[in-house]
Amino acid sequence: MFTIFTSVIxxxxxxxxxxxxxxxxxxxxxxxxxxxxxxxTGLPNTRVATWRSPLQIDIxxxxxxxxxxxxxxxxxxxxxxxxxxxxxxxxxCLGSDLAGRPLIRTLQINVKVPITxxxxxxxxxxxxxxxxxxxxxxxxxxxxxxWFKGRDKTRLVSSNYERSNDGLxxxxxxxxxxxxxxxxxxxxxxxxxxxxxxxVIIAQPITSPRIVCAAPCAVEKQTATLICEVGGMPPPQIxxxxxxxxxxxxNVISKFIVRGNTLVINYVDETDNGRYSCQxxxxxxxxxxxxxxxxxxxVPPRLAPIPPIKINLDETTPPQRAVFxxxxxxxxxxxxxxxxxxxxxxxxxxxxxxxxDVSQLALNRFVELRFxxxxxxxxxxxxxxxxxxxxxxxxIANLFVEYKPVFMGPDKPVIFSVPNxxxxxxNL
Numbered sequence: 001m002f003t004i005f006t007s008v009i010x011x012x013x014x015x016x017x018x019x020x021x022x023x024x025x026x027x028x029x030x031x032x033x034x035x036x037x038x039x040x041t042g043l044p045n046t047r048v049a050t051w052r053s054p055l056q057i058d059i060x061x062x063x064x065x066x067x068x069x070x071x072x073x074x075x076x077x078x079x080x081x082x083x084x085x086x087x088x089x090x091x092x093c094l095g096s097d098l099a100g101r102p103l104i105r106t107l108q109i110n111v112k113v114p115i116t117x118x119x120x121x122x123x124x125x126x127x128x129x130x131x132x133x134x135x136x137x138x139x140x141x142x143x144x145x146x147w148f149k150g151r152d153k154t155r156l157v158s159s160n161y162e163r164s165n166d167g168l169x170x171x172x173x174x175x176x177x178x179x180x181x182x183x184x185x186x187x188x189x190x191x192x193x194x195x196x197x198x199x200v201i202i203a204q205p206i207t208s209p210r211i212v213c214a215a216p217c218a219v220e221k222q223t224a225t226l227i228c229e230v231g232g233m234p235p236p237q238i239x240x241x242x243x244x245x246x247x248x249x250x251n252v253i254s255k256f257i258v259r260g261n262t263l264v265i266n267y268v269d270e271t272d273n274g275r276y277s278c279q280x281x282x283x284x285x286x287x288x289x290x291x292x293x294x295x296x297x298x299v300p301p302r303l304a305p306i307p308p309i310k311i312n313l314d315e316t317t318p319p320q321r322a323v324f325x326x327x328x329x330x331x332x333x334x335x336x337x338x339x340x341x342x343x344x345x346x347x348x349x350x351x352x353x354x355x356x357d358v359s360q361l362a363l364n365r366f367v368e369l370r371f372x373x374x375x376x377x378x379x380x381x382x383x384x385x386x387x388x389x390x391x392x393x394x395x396i397a398n399l400f401v402e403y404k405p406v407f408m409g410p411d412k413p414v415i416f417s418v419p420n421x422x423x424x425x426x427n428l
Contacts, residue, residue: 018045018095018097018103019040019042019048019075020040021039021040021105021106022038026106028107028109029110030110031114032083035081035083036078036080037079037080038091038107039076040093042074042075043074047095048076050093051069051093051094053087053089053091054087059078067079067081067087076093083111088111088140089108089109091107093107111140112140114139115138115139115192119135120134120198122199123200125170125173126284127175127202127203127204128172128173128174130169130172132166132167132168133167133200134166135166135198137183141189141190143192144185144188147163148181150179151180153195160172168183173202175202182196182198183196203232203285206230206289207230209230209280209290209291211226211229211292211293212227213227215389216298216390217298218297219297220270220297220298220299220300221269222268223267223268224264224268224295224297225264225265226263226276226278226295227261228263228278230278230291232284232285233284234282235282236288237280237282238279239278239279239281240279241279248263248276261278261280263276263278268297270297270299273296274295276294296334298334298390299330299332299390300388300391301386301387301388302328302329302330302393303386303393304327304329304395306326306396308397308399308400309322310400313401313402321370321371321374322370322372322399323368324370324399326340326368326369327365331388331390333365333388336386337387337388338384340367340382341382343383348382353374353378357370369397374399378399380399381396382397383396384397
């Protein structure tokens with residue numbers, strides 16, 4: 001019995017007693033991302049062969065590697081640069097004596113990971129929905145996680161809140177959740193404790209964007225103001241584009257001015273026609289939505305001058321006709337109207353030989369005022385009014401009707417005629 005006991009002691013002494021590891025503790029705790037070094041030495045009659053990692057990988061001598069070994073006089077030095085959690089575990093120093101019998105010594109390395117919170121400090125929660133407030137805790141040794149709410153850090157006890165490894169689940173978000181939440185981590189083995197504040201903001205996705213422009217929207221040589229109306233929480237951010245997604249920003253010549261959801265286009269002309277769009281998004285709805293608007297610059301109407309017409313009515317001349325043409329030289333056709341009015345502003349009535357032809361308005365943009373036949377009472381000025389959304393303009397047509405003076409009666413020596421009438425002498 002004594003012989004067996006002696007043999008066991010001899011075996012243990014050979015296996016464990018002839019290799020020495022420093023640091024001498026069986027278990028060491030070191031900080032993550034720090035460097036670590038350990039040596040394994042033996043007696044003159046022993047040889048240290050290698051260091052073996054917790055993954056059972058023999059470490060090679062290579063100065064370029066993060067984990068390497070360095071040959072010393074009586075052993076091997078293990079060098080780990082930038083400790084990580086993958087280095088945690090039992091490391092083995094392997095060797096042998098002169099008789100070739102294996103020797104082994106172990107060292108357990110625990111990598112200390114300080115409490116680290118993975119989660120955004122501002123997070124959004126849609127009203128009446130289920131939301132996970134993300135807060136994942138990294139720590140070694142592991143940490144206990146608790147949740148609190150409000151500036152006074154009230155512990156959460158409601159069944160509406162459920163803890164998980166990745167954070168805190170709110171089963172149904174209410175306005176009361178628009179508050180400050182605290183993710184607290186405690187490591188009992190080391191006494192480390194930290195808390196992490198997370199501001200929860202009630203949010204809504206981008207909804208129903210549209211671009212509006214007060215009529216008349218864009219009058220030539222004036223200012224056009226486009227407004228992107230959109231809903232969402234937090235308040236949306238707006239980007240403006242023209243045509244095929246060409247970004248629009250305030251430029252040095254102040255042609256375009258962007259103020260939040262408003263795009264101002266100064267001194268517009270027909271080159272500004274085209275598609276404008278606004279892209280609305282916020283921190284909760286990053287993708288957002290887009291609205292489009294087709295801008296058509298409205299050009300005020302401009303009329304061609306109307307030459308005057310002079311008609312001489314004699315008994316010897318056959319019935320005569322006169323035609324005035326009111327033509328639009330330039331102007332937007334949208335909502336364009338042409339109208340003939342008298343000097344007092346009342347519309348010209350198509351009676352007593354007067355007619356108005358509007359058949360060419362849509363295609364050729366002119367209307368005609370016709371007198372067929374011309375009568376003495378047709379003498380006078382006729383105004384052509386042109387209107388569209390931008391402006392109103394006019395031009396005057398003068399019809400001179402010359403005829404002999406007419407004696408109205410023996411009791412009323414009143415004579416109606418046309419000034420400067422050059423006819424035959426009138427015998428009263």
